[in-house]
Amino acid sequence: MLLINDPEGAPPGPKVVAIGSFDGLHLGHQHLLHLAQQEAHTRHLPLLVYTFDPPSKVFTKGEGFLTDLAEKIELLRALGVEIALIVPFNATFAQRSQEEFLGDLRGLEAQLLFVGEDFRFGKGRAGGLEDLRRVAPTQVVPLLELEGQPVKSSRIRELLKEGDVAAVHRLLGRPYTARGIVGEGDKLGRTLGFPTANIEVAPLKLLPMGIFAVRVRSLHGQHGGMAYVGYRPVVAGQSLRFEVHLFEFSGDLYGEELGVEFVARLRQDLPLSGLEELKAQLSRDAQAARAALERSR
Known part of the structure; x- marks a missing residue:
């Protein structure tokens, strides 16, 4: 897959172009891209995906994002996309007029456009479907x-806030996956018999709150485990923590990048009376996490 961050870097020649933020690359996005790929193959043209980093709503409204740039690239590549134009969405880009955006599409030699039914573009979201059709025939995917x-990505964000990872x-x-670098923690989990990796994710990455059964990918392979996302009320924590305990693992993970797949929510954060009650609850959580992982195979 060819990666570019400026329309001028696209190879010459006609193309089928799919446009959107594609945050999460959910089933709706995959459906749109599949239709675009089918048409590109029929016409013997390459498919170019025109997308943004960060997604526009993350920049303009401060909403959290579902997929970071690296994950979006991996998913687009896995879907068989030939060219990915990933434009930095910043203050300058947000002020671009609809005519400037249409100029990009003309420069890409778009022969057919694919967009979702709610797609808007240009400063103030002034551009719509009829404007796109001035450039090329436009397929609107319901x-x-x-x-x-x-x-919709917005629905997925709401479900994550509820912790409904299923x-x-x-x-x-x-x-749903989150990745990040393992940083230094206070080693509280180790004293309780459940050592954890303290994972530092990108600032606006959306995380579900609670305790979860997870699968963790590391340089050492894949491991089952359980994850905690919250403020640790038992020890009067104030900052959000994302901690993962790996089953059957005793190595050093500091500085390593981990990818964490959320398999099932076990419970919400509970106001426990102290560390002994917390230790007992963690034992119950570990048993529940192992059972959830076994069911999900």
Whole structure:
């Protein structure tokens, strides 16, 4: 897959172009890209995906994002996209007029455009479907529905806030994943018999709150485990913590990048009376996490 960050870097020649933020690359996004790929193959043209980093709503509204840049690139590559144009969405780009955006599409030699039904572009979201059709025929892909509701990134964000990672899995077509570097912790988990890796994720990465069964990918392979996302009320914590305990693992993970797949939510954060009660609860959590991981195989 060819990666570019400026329309001028695209190879010459006509193309099919799919446009969108594609945050999460959920089943609706995958459906749109599959239709675009089919048409590109029929026309013997390459498919170019025009997307943004960060997604526009993250920049303009401060909303958290579902997929970081590296994960988005991995997913686009896995979907067979030939060219990915990932434009930095910053203050300058947000002020671009709809005509400037249309100029990009003309420069890309777009022969056919694919967008979702709610796609808008340009400063103040002034540009719409009729404007796109001035450049090239435009295929508007209706929102995909699952369980009677549209599959949208905004819906997935709400489900994550509720901790419903099972529903998020269904909408994404895969487990929700967070990745980050293991940093120094206070080693409280080790004293309780449950050593944890303290993971530092990108500042606006959305994390579900609570205790979860997880699968963790590291340089040492894949391990089952349990994760905690919260403020640690038992020890009067004030900053959000993302901690993972790996089953059957005793190595050193400091400085390593971990990828964490959220398999099932075990419970919400509980106001426990002290460290002894916390230790007992962690034992119950570990048993529940192992059972959830076994069921998910």
